[in-house]
Amino acid sequence: MTNRCTAIFDIGKTNKKLVVFDYKYQLLHHEEIQLAQGQDEDGFECEQIHLLQNWIFETLDRLLFELKIPITHLNFSTYGASLIHLSEKDEVLTPLYNYLKEVDEDYIEQWYKEYGDGLDLDESLGSPRAGFLNSGMQLLWLSKTKPKLFDRIRWSLHLPQYLSFLIHGAKHAEYTSLGCHTALWDYRTNDYHYWVKNEKLLSKFPSLIKGSTSFKVQYKNHVFQVGAGIHDSSASLLPYIQCADEKFILMSTGTWVVVFFPFEDEHQKITHPLKYLQVDSNQTQAVRLLIGKEYEYQLEKISQKFELEASALHELSLEKRRLEQSRKHTCFEFKHLDNDKNKDKVELSSAAQAIHQLNYELCEKLVQAMKIDTRSNMTIYIEGGFTKNKFFLASLQHHLPKVKIFSASQALGTALGAALVLDESSKINFDFKENYKLIEYLDN
Secondary structure, X not given: OOXXXXXXXXXXXXXXXXXXXXXXXXXXXEEEEOOOOEXXXXXXXXXXXXXXXXXXXXXHHHHHHHOOOOOOEEEEEEOOOOEEEEOXXXXXXXXXXXXXXXXXXXXXXXXXXXXXXXXXXXHHHXXXXXXXXXXXXXXXXXXXXXXXXXXXXXXXXXXXXXHHHHHXXXXXXXXXXXXXXXXXXXXXXXXXOHHHHHOXXXXXXXXXXXXXXXXXXXXXXXXXXXXXXXXXXXHHHHHHHHHOOOOEEEEEEOOOEEEEEOOHHHOOOOOOOEEEEOOOOOEEEEEEEOHHHHHHHHHHHHHHHHOOOHHHHHOOOOOHHHHHHHOOOEOOOOOOOOOOOOOOEOOOOOHHHHHHHHXXXXXXXXXXXXXXXXXXXXXXXXXEHHHHOHHHHHHHHHHOOOOEEEEEOOOOHHHHHHHHOOOOOHHHHOOHHHHHOEEEEOOO
């Protein structure tokens, strides 16, 4: 359909984006904002859901009435591990808790004891223990620590489905949000894990639908199809799966670096892998590290030490010899990652050494977690913020010298996936490689 026009609200932890595509999935409009963070009842930083809602409605109205862009399709992609809890009257009952929030985990210890051996449980849930990052633990925490509030909860919606609900008014659960390290889904039975029913949580979740579902909506005299919402990492995988003519790994980079192994039978070295549900309920293996968060933390320390802005650090020249030197020692004590203790620590002598060393050590941790043969000649596609980091790309290539590394000319993979999932004809009519120019990183 030549008049198709798709708007995507792509909601990251830090950056909130609006992306509009035409019928050929070429970029029509793009804008980006950062919203002020608030605090929950314990003083922990969290998303202010009312600010996010206001921005979405104001932006949508401006799109339709000021810019007069004829939207035919609308969808939401957001970060995962985040639940909105609604009353019978659709009141928001709690803050949008931050998935990095730390709480007393005595109840989680008891939960593990009651429901089985930790590693076997992690395997069936596809969700290694990670506190609030397992969104099922958020709901369990509410049931144990705030029972009166828990009893008032009629529905718990993951963030993509809540934002979508604001437009189309239907409450649903959806596979990609349910199956992203939530500890709610049993990958062996392909259903909610029995602990969810046992703890009386199942009734809090509405009916389950596929991420390709859409709803016809009339919004202020405009009619368009609204998607069910989709988890951002799963959305970023869709364009590559759709046009793949060879096996590949996808590295989605941001606050978290999530590495997807879409061809599961080819990657059995990860003993207890993280798993994600895709829009069709199929599962994909992955590994996940908090590299983006770590990078920001260490970058600030480097900036302070050498009195340089982060932007100035990234403008320093890439020097391959420094990467070779980085192999011989370590410098960083990581806050968010377990550090390698087997090498002698050395002091950083310059900003140039620091930026090379940091990226080298982070890539080393990443490659170790991926458990792939460093002599492999496979293909890796990289999405997200680290595609602009020359030091990271060079370090990754240094660790994996035979791997082909590609990034798209436009970093729109998440929004693009959220748009494509609504278009049944896109598998025939859309060529990701042709439209978005996959650029190979060449280590010259």
